[in-house]
Amino acid sequence: MIKQLRKRHFQIWIVLLVLLPASIVMARLVTPKIPIDQLLQPSAYPAYPTIIKTITKDNYSVHLRKANDSSFQLEWINKKILIVPSAAVYKLPAGSNDTKNGVLIGRIEGRGVYRFAVDTSFRPDRFSSYRLFLYDFIHQQVIDTIKF
Amino acid sequence: MSASYSAVGWNRQKKNYDWFIFGFCLLYLSAFIGFMAISNPDYTFETALIRSTATLALLLLHAILCIGPLCRLNKKFLPLLYNRRHLGVTMFTIALVHGSFSIFQFHSLGNANPFVSLFSSNTQFGSLSQFPFQSLGFFALVIFFLMAITSHDFWLHNLSPRVWKTLHMLVYLAYLLIVLHVMLGAIQYETNPIFISILSAGSATLIALHLLAGSKEIRKDNIEYPLQKEGFVYVCETQEIAQNRAKIFCLGQERIAVYRFENKLFAVHNVCKHQGGPLGEGKILDGCITCPWHGYQYLPGNGQSPPPFTEKVSTYDVRIENTKVWLNPKPYAEGTERPGAILNS
Amino acid sequence: MNTDHTEEFYIGWMDKAPLSFAKHIKKVLLAVLAIVIAAAVMLAVSQKKFSTGNFEFGTLTEVKGFYFSQPVPCIKVVAGKNLFGNNVYQTIPLLGFGKMGAAAAISSIEKEKNTSLNQREITLKGTLLYNDGKLFMQVDNNDQPLVHIGNVAGAALLPAQENLGMVQLRGEIVDPKCYFGVMKPGQGKPHKDCAIRCILGGISPVLRVSNNAGEINYYLIVGANGEKMNQAVKDFVAEPVTINARAVKYDDWIVLYVNPENGILRYSYLREKFGASVQDCATACIK
Numbered sequence: 001m002i003k004q005l006r007k008r009h010f011q012i013w014i015v016l017l018v019l020l021p022a023s024i025v026m027a028r029l030v031t032p033k034i035p036i037d038q039l040l041q042p043s044a045y046p047a048y049p050t051i052i053k054t055i056t057k058d059n060y061s062v063h064l065r066k067a068n069d070s071s072f073q074l075e076w077i078n079k080k081i082l083i084v085p086s087a088a089v090y091k092l093p094a095g096s097n098d099t100k101n102g103v104l105i106g107r108i109e110g111r112g113v114y115r116f117a118v119d120t121s122f123r124p125d126r127f128s129s130y131r132l133f134l135y136d137f138i139h140q141q142v143i144d145t146i147k148f
Numbered sequence: 149m150s151a152s153y154s155a156v157g158w159n160r161q162k163k164n165y166d167w168f169i170f171g172f173c174l175l176y177l178s179a180f181i182g183f184m185a186i187s188n189p190d191y192t193f194e195t196a197l198i199r200s201t202a203t204l205a206l207l208l209l210h211a212i213l214c215i216g217p218l219c220r221l222n223k224k225f226l227p228l229l230y231n232r233r234h235l236g237v238t239m240f241t242i243a244l245v246h247g248s249f250s251i252f253q254f255h256s257l258g259n260a261n262p263f264v265s266l267f268s269s270n271t272q273f274g275s276l277s278q279f280p281f282q283s284l285g286f287f288a289l290v291i292f293f294l295m296a297i298t299s300h301d302f303w304l305h306n307l308s309p310r311v312w313k314t315l316h317m318l319v320y321l322a323y324l325l326i327v328l329h330v331m332l333g334a335i336q337y338e339t340n341p342i343f344i345s346i347l348s349a350g351s352a353t354l355i356a357l358h359l360l361a362g363s364k365e366i367r368k369d370n371i372e373y374p375l376q377k378e379g380f381v382y383v384c385e386t387q388e389i390a391q392n393r394a395k396i397f398c399l400g401q402e403r404i405a406v407y408r409f410e411n412k413l414f415a416v417h418n419v420c421k422h423q424g425g426p427l428g429e430g431k432i433l434d435g436c437i438t439c440p441w442h443g444y445q446y447l448p449g450n451g452q453s454p455p456p457f458t459e460k461v462s463t464y465d466v467r468i469e470n471t472k473v474w475l476n477p478k479p480y481a482e483g484t485e486r487p488g489a490i491l492n493s
Numbered sequence: 494m495n496t497d498h499t500e501e502f503y504i505g506w507m508d509k510a511p512l513s514f515a516k517h518i519k520k521v522l523l524a525v526l527a528i529v530i531a532a533a534v535m536l537a538v539s540q541k542k543f544s545t546g547n548f549e550f551g552t553l554t555e556v557k558g559f560y561f562s563q564p565v566p567c568i569k570v571v572a573g574k575n576l577f578g579n580n581v582y583q584t585i586p587l588l589g590f591g592k593m594g595a596a597a598a599i600s601s602i603e604k605e606k607n608t609s610l611n612q613r614e615i616t617l618k619g620t621l622l623y624n625d626g627k628l629f630m631q632v633d634n635n636d637q638p639l640v641h642i643g644n645v646a647g648a649a650l651l652p653a654q655e656n657l658g659m660v661q662l663r664g665e666i667v668d669p670k671c672y673f674g675v676m677k678p679g680q681g682k683p684h685k686d687c688a689i690r691c692i693l694g695g696i697s698p699v700l701r702v703s704n705n706a707g708e709i710n711y712y713l714i715v716g717a718n719g720e721k722m723n724q725a726v727k728d729f730v731a732e733p734v735t736i737n738a739r740a741v742k743y744d745d746w747i748v749l750y751v752n753p754e755n756g757i758l759r760y761s762y763l764r765e766k767f768g769a770s771v772q773d774c775a776t777a778c779i780k
Contacts, residue, residue, distance in 0.1 A: 257591025
């Protein structure tokens with residue numbers, strides 16, 4: 001390498017000695033942090049006071065709640081991200097797999113708590129007569145089945 | 149030292165070098181994509197391709213930039229220098245895959261031409277955190293492209309060494325652009341400290357190697373030779389120069405190599421005409437001074453390359469008094485025959 | 494100034510490198526190989542987890558529902574009636590091919606059929622993309638998307654609107670097509686350019702808001718009078734923002750009616766913690 005070139009290299013690397021760490025540090029300092037905030041959805045109804053039955057799975061927990069006036073509430077806590085296009089909860093008679101025979105309870109979306117008022121057919125002495133289906137009505141496929 | 153144009157002068161070492169690069173790149177891409185698929189099952193192949201080629205190109209760039217100073221610090225790294233241009237072209241090819249795919253992925257199928265979109269989507273040039281980092285990568289890729297297409301002795305001669313070297317020194321600007329491209333791009337999102345640590349370690353290594361090598365060269369340049377007589381400068385004792393080897397002295401503007409060959413001392417300009425390699429760190433083989441970088445050769449008596457080659461370097465007068473070697477730093481025209489100084493037996 | 498006086502001398506064009514050079518290079522290459530493969534593994538496994546979004550590329554799904562052009566082109570699919578006789582439905586915003594909105598595809602269908610599709614029951618064929626409880630559909634003229642046009646929606650099926658009042662939300666503006674399935678990641682700085690291109694192409698911008706527990710809400714962004722905000726949000730995409738808007742619950746989506754002039758601010762930690770005056774002072778000092 002000729003002398004002029006050696007000098008040029010040295011100058012370049014002195015400049016890079018300053019610019020490289022400065023760039024790295026400055027870029028790190030200005031890295032934005034996405035803020036957190038309160039969510040507007042789902043806006044669940046207040047929970048009924050008494051839990052009668054609980055089913056816990058990896059992706060969600062289901063509680064059957066009861067109020068003082070003996071009305072029932074199905075509470076669905078969605079713990080993990082849904083990876084299906086749609087998800088609706090159906091109550092079907094035991095032995096039936098056709099949602100046309102069932103009752104639509106409500107829809108589940110993102111993570112959070114969903115509460116649906118349900119009728120007395122959900123009471124404990126009727127547990128064996130029905131099952132809950134989590135159903136994708138866009139693809140028309142059963143996602144999961146829950147038996148109390 | 150081609151007398152005529154050929155794309156690549158293949159030999160066994162070049163083939164081994166290139167096979168290693170190919171195998172290494174394949175291994176890296178497979179490992180990166182494989183481990184990404186295992187640890188991140190929801191990955192998409194497009195993202196894996198963009199990221200694997202990005203990280204591979206950056207690692208190759210660091211390796212390329214390390215080779216020069218490593219060779220100055222330890223000659224055993226010279227085999228890596230010999231075929232470095234192939235490494236450079238490989239790095240450009242990988243970067244081109246990354247750049248092309250990214251432009252397609254992020255800018256095509258929209259309501260604007262992808263290249264127009266590249267510069268017109270994000271226009272926050274006044275913000276550091278939101279800076280359009282893709283344009284930095286684009287300009288770096290342009291520099292790598294120009295370097296890759298001129299990575300041949302044909303361009304070295306036709307552009308002139310000065311222009312060619314200036315173009316190839318833009319690699320340092322490209323490196324800075326790439327560091328900014330990464331820091332203002334991927335690392336604004338991937339906040340795991342491992343990314344910034346690896347990049348910082350790479351930059352620190354390059355800076356340290358270059359400054360170490362540079363300091364070593366500066367020390368050599370600053371050695372003084374105070375004893376002067378009739379235009380000649382006393383440089384060393386005859387026994388300091390080994391047979392078929394040289395010693396290098398920095399007198400005035402440039403370095404001069406003094407070779408010992410067949411009981412005589414000859415002095416030639418230290419800078420090889422090919423790519424500026426240090427002729428004084430070479431060896432005389434088959435009667436020719438052989439450059440340690442790419443093997444270019446020159447006759448010690450006149451500084452000319454043996455026919456059919458046409459490169460020439462300047463020659464100098466050498467005188468021996470008893471065991472003292474005196475060197476005249478005034479160069480003769482390139483290719484001038486000089487008798488050399490006879491060593492007392 | 495000493496040169497190397499060993500007998501071994503390296504020349505590239507010779508068949509083999511001298512032994513000491515070869516040994517040294519082998520050791521160096523092995524070490525470099527080990528370091529770089531370790532780096533490859535570390536880099537690969539240290540990346541942020543990708544979203545579970547799914548774009549059903551190559552698969553067309555028929556969806557029957559009611560088309561509405563406001564607040565964004567969408568199709569409302571009714572799953573059925575619940576225990577209390579209320580409709581349970583899902584609103585599916587529509588998107589175009591590539592980085593384009595659905596307006597061109599819908600407009601083309603309306604021109605061909607010489608009728609407005611608004612509030613009509615239609616069956617559309619398109620490509621679904623979905624994640625985290627939200628579903629979108631890509632409608633492409635090349636797929637002959639219109640299968641059937643039916644009757645006009647009755648009053649009970651029109652979107653139910655509920656005014657939630659003025660809200661202030663902090664989050665990130667994303668383009669829903671990439672975010673919900675087409676690209677990973679579909680958010681953040683690396684994706685910013687693409688998100689801008691998609692939004693400028695007519696895809697409705699969405700505000701992504703996350704809480705402490707990592708749960709996420711998505712809000713459609715329109716102008717104060719329901720006009721498109723695509724151009725107005727361009728400079729705020731993929732960065733932390735604070736949006737002041739009137740929130741309206743439109744069936745199962747919440748729509749933010751944002752004033753284009755001052756409804757979107759870049760999120761500032763200083764302003765949030767210490768107030769606007771401190772942030773203004775800091776900005777002046779930096780300038």
